[in-house]
Amino acid sequence: MTTERIKFYQTGTFTAGNRLLDEATRTVQSRLDRTNSLNSGHRACQGCGEALGARYALDAAMRASHNQLIAVNATGCLEVFSSPYPESAWQIPWMHSLFGNAPAVASGIAAALRAKRRDDVTVIAQGGDGATVDIGFGCLSGMFERNDDVLYLCYDNEAYMNTGIQRSGATPPFARTNTTQAVGEHPGNPIGNGKNVPRIALAHGIPYVATASVADLHDLERKVTKAIGVRGARYIHVHVPCPLGWGSDPAHTMKVARLAVESGLFPLFEAEFGKGIRAVPSVRGRIRKSHLLHADSPQSSCRTLSGATDSIQASVRSAAGHGSPRRDPSNGR
Amino acid sequence: MRMQIEGSQAVADAIALCQPEVIAAYPISPQTHIVERLSRKTKQGHIGRCQFLNVESEFAALSVLIGASASGARTYTATSSQGLLFMAEAVYNAAGLGLPIVMTIANRAIGAPINIWNDHSDSMALRDAGWIQLFAEDNQDAVDLHIQAFRLAESLSCPVMVCMDGYVLTHAYEPVDVPDAVQVNAYLPPYDPVQVLDPERPVSIGAMVGPEAFTEVKYFSHQQHLRALEVMPELVEAFEQHFQRRSGGLCSAYRMEDADIAVIAMGSVIGTIKDAVDELRNTGVRVGCVKIGCYRPFPKFQVSALLEKTTRVIVVEKDLAVGMGGIVSADVQSALQGRQISVHTVIAGLGGRSISTSSLKHMILEARAERLTEPYFLDLNKTVIEQELARRRDIRRAGPVAEHMLQTMNVIGTKVS
Amino acid sequence: MWQIRIHGRGGQGVVTAAELLAMAAFMDGKYAQAFPSFGSERMGAPVVAFCRVAEGAIRTRETVTRPDVVIIQDPTLLHQVDLFGGLAPLGFVLINSTQTLDALHIEEFLSTLPLGHVCAFSATDLGLKYLKRPIANGPLLGAFAAITGLIRLASVESAIQQKFPGAVGEANRAAAREAFDVVTTSITEQRGIVHHAHAD
Numbered sequence: 001m002t003t004e005r006i007k008f009y010q011t012g013t014f015t016a017g018n019r020l021l022d023e024a025t026r027t028v029q030s031r032l033d034r035t036n037s038l039n040s041g042h043r044a045c046q047g048c049g050e051a052l053g054a055r056y057a058l059d060a061a062m063r064a065s066h067n068q069l070i071a072v073n074a075t076g077c078l079e080v081f082s083s084p085y086p087e088s089a090w091q092i093p094w095m096h097s098l099f100g101n102a103p104a105v106a107s108g109i110a111a112a113l114r115a116k117r118r119d120d121v122t123v124i125a126q127g128g129d130g131a132t133v134d135i136g137f138g139c140l141s142g143m144f145e146r147n148d149d150v151l152y153l154c155y156d157n158e159a160y161m162n163t164g165i166q167r168s169g170a171t172p173p174f175a176r177t178n179t180t181q182a183v184g185e186h187p188g189n190p191i192g193n194g195k196n197v198p199r200i201a202l203a204h205g206i207p208y209v210a211t212a213s214v215a216d217l218h219d220l221e222r223k224v225t226k227a228i229g230v231r232g233a234r235y236i237h238v239h240v241p242c243p244l245g246w247g248s249d250p251a252h253t254m255k256v257a258r259l260a261v262e263s264g265l266f267p268l269f270e271a272e273f274g275k276g277i278r279a280v281p282s283v284r285g286r287i288r289k290s291h292l293l294h295a296d297s298p299q300s301s302c303r304t305l306s307g308a309t310d311s312i313q314a315s316v317r318s319a320a321g322h323g324s325p326r327r328d329p330s331n332g333r
Numbered sequence: 334m335r336m337q338i339e340g341s342q343a344v345a346d347a348i349a350l351c352q353p354e355v356i357a358a359y360p361i362s363p364q365t366h367i368v369e370r371l372s373r374k375t376k377q378g379h380i381g382r383c384q385f386l387n388v389e390s391e392f393a394a395l396s397v398l399i400g401a402s403a404s405g406a407r408t409y410t411a412t413s414s415q416g417l418l419f420m421a422e423a424v425y426n427a428a429g430l431g432l433p434i435v436m437t438i439a440n441r442a443i444g445a446p447i448n449i450w451n452d453h454s455d456s457m458a459l460r461d462a463g464w465i466q467l468f469a470e471d472n473q474d475a476v477d478l479h480i481q482a483f484r485l486a487e488s489l490s491c492p493v494m495v496c497m498d499g500y501v502l503t504h505a506y507e508p509v510d511v512p513d514a515v516q517v518n519a520y521l522p523p524y525d526p527v528q529v530l531d532p533e534r535p536v537s538i539g540a541m542v543g544p545e546a547f548t549e550v551k552y553f554s555h556q557q558h559l560r561a562l563e564v565m566p567e568l569v570e571a572f573e574q575h576f577q578r579r580s581g582g583l584c585s586a587y588r589m590e591d592a593d594i595a596v597i598a599m600g601s602v603i604g605t606i607k608d609a610v611d612e613l614r615n616t617g618v619r620v621g622c623v624k625i626g627c628y629r630p631f632p633k634f635q636v637s638a639l640l641e642k643t644t645r646v647i648v649v650e651k652d653l654a655v656g657m658g659g660i661v662s663a664d665v666q667s668a669l670q671g672r673q674i675s676v677h678t679v680i681a682g683l684g685g686r687s688i689s690t691s692s693l694k695h696m697i698l699e700a701r702a703e704r705l706t707e708p709y710f711l712d713l714n715k716t717v718i719e720q721e722l723a724r725r726r727d728i729r730r731a732g733p734v735a736e737h738m739l740q741t742m743n744v745i746g747t748k749v750s
Numbered sequence: 751m752w753q754i755r756i757h758g759r760g761g762q763g764v765v766t767a768a769e770l771l772a773m774a775a776f777m778d779g780k781y782a783q784a785f786p787s788f789g790s791e792r793m794g795a796p797v798v799a800f801c802r803v804a805e806g807a808i809r810t811r812e813t814v815t816r817p818d819v820v821i822i823q824d825p826t827l828l829h830q831v832d833l834f835g836g837l838a839p840l841g842f843v844l845i846n847s848t849q850t851l852d853a854l855h856i857e858e859f860l861s862t863l864p865l866g867h868v869c870a871f872s873a874t875d876l877g878l879k880y881l882k883r884p885i886a887n888g889p890l891l892g893a894f895a896a897i898t899g900l901i902r903l904a905s906v907e908s909a910i911q912q913k914f915p916g917a918v919g920e921a922n923r924a925a926a927r928e929a930f931d932v933v934t935t936s937i938t939e940q941r942g943i944v945h946h947a948h949a950d
Contacts, residue, residue, distance in 0.1 A: 107400065
């Protein structure tokens with residue numbers, strides 16, 4: 001199936017609903033009969049990328065699974081701002097257990113459903129980057145290798161945000177967090193550390209792996225919908241800016257997310273059984289306005305970061321076993 | 334049917350009869366025989382549509398069951414020692430969420446030093462997490478307690494640990510009456526959950542609870558535990574009606590009618606204590622034994638009632654509160670508050686050390702003569718201790734304690750210099 | 751109550767021997783308890799297994815420190831491990847060895863035991879003969895039945911067959927039967943020699 005980049009007809013805005021699109025290409029969010037799985041009234045910050053991503057992802061999942069869905073949440077921002085006792089923003093069956101066990105809890109739910117012959121019910125596990133890449137990593141790998149029938153959604157805002165902005169295994173090079181502070185000539189998070197969990201997911205050979213971003217909500221919905229239609233262990237890694245943690249303007253969440261995709265810092269791809277990656281080509285170029293730059297040494301960091309993004313792209317391509325993407329954009333401006 | 338069978342195998346057969354729907358397994362000595370047999374029985378189709386998951390850690394094992402139990406499935410796993418600690422967070426989580434999971438603890442010491450043999454330090458480490466803790470005296474007890482455990486857990490929405498001594502019971506080969514499916518089905522109805530993740534009726538489970546309501550949630554759990562003290566005897570009564578034998582129960586007495594001295598303990602050591610009691614009785618010592626079958630909740634009134642006429646109590650326990658002394662004895666003392674009664678703490682069997690009838694008899698007579706230190710460490714090798722203390726006084730870089738003690742006892746070879 | 755202690759090395763079926771003994775006793779209508787004392791799974795390390803047999807229920811869980819019977823599956827343990835510790839004055843000893851007690855340097859030590867209570871024979875050779883493998887535990891159980899009379903040979907055979915159905919069980923049983931005969935003969939000879947001596 002070929003993907004089509006949706007052009008925005010309404011100038012000056014980035015509306016994703018778009019009444020000018022035909023029915024088939026409208027988002028789930030644009031429909032009146034959407035579930036509102038994550039209902040309004042939750043306590044997320046203004047401009048929270050995770051709240052946006054979760055809402056889109058889960059409503060798409062509910063639609064694709066004909067409303068037969070159970071969700072497990074790891075401890076983290078999403079869980080905390082959505083379930084302050086005695087209220088809950090969730091309109092779907094939802095469970096929170098611990099920080100590090102969401103994949104295992106979901107595996108357990110899937111097993112119970114299988115025992116009860118309920119293979120019409122879908123299980124989703126979701127967590128932030130900390131819960132997924134670090135503390136829940138063992139359980140995630142276990143879920144992958146057993147090919148448990150669970151779709152795992154990781155909302156990656158690149159640090160432990162709910163606890164006050166600390167570095168995780170998903171924090172990119174040079175990034176400033178409270179445990180990787182830019183001090184003197186030290187640029188924040190060291191280069192060379194960190195894990196690329198989408199690539200690790202590919203290496204497990206599971207039925208479906210994809211990266212997505214709130215920058216392209218149609219694409220996010222499409223990937224979730226596709227994943228729901230597949231059986232076995234599935235993984236979607238969603239990039240979600242955090243205005244508070246990233247120091248960005250809450251009104252610029254979409255813009256920042258788009259910059260990350262277009263610069264190649266967060267490449268979009270999808271693959272089945274670890275192969276056949278379809279990647280969205282990035283616009284190569286200098287990163288001028290990025291929250292990642294350190295004031296004292298913009299030039300060298302920038303060059304290194306450029307190099308880093310090039311190597312991220314290269315590694316995605318080589319993991320695909322393909323040559324370079326079809327279109328190689330011209331040199332940066 | 335009465336058969337000569339290994340404890341683990343009998344327990345696995347009992348679990349299978351209870352028809353769990355999800356079993357999670359992570360191996361650790363000495364529980365492995367249980368999960369191995371269950372994996373076989375699952376594949377043989379003896380457990381309906383049971384899903385047997387080989388998971389990546391004990392933490393994952395209990396987490397899988399948390400999800401499964403919340404989805405309305407009857408669930409089971411087994412662990413010991415380090416494994417129980419590794420899942421500690423999930424142990425508290427399961428209790429806090431009120432999920433009726435049943436778990437076997439094949440009691441084993443906790444390291445360091447690493448030790449695979451039996452004592453109660455593992456269950457003791459998590460005694461206050463909110464799980465009901467039952468202790469088996471022998472393998473018949475172990476089989477019966479597991480069947481009771483599912484009914485107990487599901488009626489109270491509270492998880493249950495069935496504790497059986499690692500190797501001593503798990504690997505003991507002795508006669509056990511393993512019930513049949515008809516008996517078990519009559520006693521144990523299918524699991525009817527109090528809370529369940531269901532697309533037809535969505536609920537949120539696991540909310541954050543702040544200062545305004547946390548105390549009330551905990552009080553509720555506390556009350557459920559106290560209710561267990563009432564529910565358990567009813568359940569034991571019903572068990573006797575269905576299976577024609579008395580098994581389990583909060584606590585029980587052996588030759589306590591006219592006993593001046595009572596020896597209190599839990600688990601398999603009860604058998605050895607009963608032999609010691611009989612031998613001492615033959616010499617005129619009025620000693621009896623009280624078995625604690627349910628450790629959490631602690632049956633304070635029931636234990637106190639059994640000790641009504643005693644003037645001296647000796648608590649024999651396979652655990653140690655480092656720097657403090659006894660753990661079970663502290664609970665016993667709490668139950669006997671206000672009574673004029675001597676309570677002795679005897680720390681025995683740590684790390685799998687065999688507890689002999691002769692050592693017990695000697696200890697009881699010493700207690701009677703007021704010659705026991707408090708706490709008293711049964712069969713302690715004082716020479717080794719004194720040598721090690723002397724060594725450490727003389728040398729700063731004295732090296733690891735355990736290795737040197739083992740060298741002193743000639744258990745391991747001397748260092749090549 | 752009879753207390754039996756079996757010594758061997760990991761991988762030699764010491765634990766199985768104790769279980770089969772307990773099973774045979776169970777089949778004879780007795781109460782039996784068998785349990786091992788061993789460490790992490792490992793081949794070649796010294797292993798001890800215990801068994802108690804009684805008419806009534808056995809409650810104690812302590813290790814066997816005062817055995818009535820000591821069975822030694824691996825004679826290389828002699829003089830390395832305290833195999834005979836606590837042995838009852840009227841106890842029995844079975845040793846799996848091709849050598850005589852004298853050659854094993856234990857004849858004098860065991861001479862205080864009653865005549866016909868000690869027997870050394872090559873259970874391993876019987877295992878090789880019937881199973882083509884150096885399995886000694888089956889024959890040692892047949893020997894046990896012969897030397898103590900505590901359990902019937904028929905029960906030993908039934909226990910073996912239940913644990914090892916088919917041809918393997920058959921072969922083990924045959925080995926056990928021959929061991930029973932070998933030991934019976936040996937005991938008779940031992941007692942016979944004394945009678946001869948007394949007669950003179």
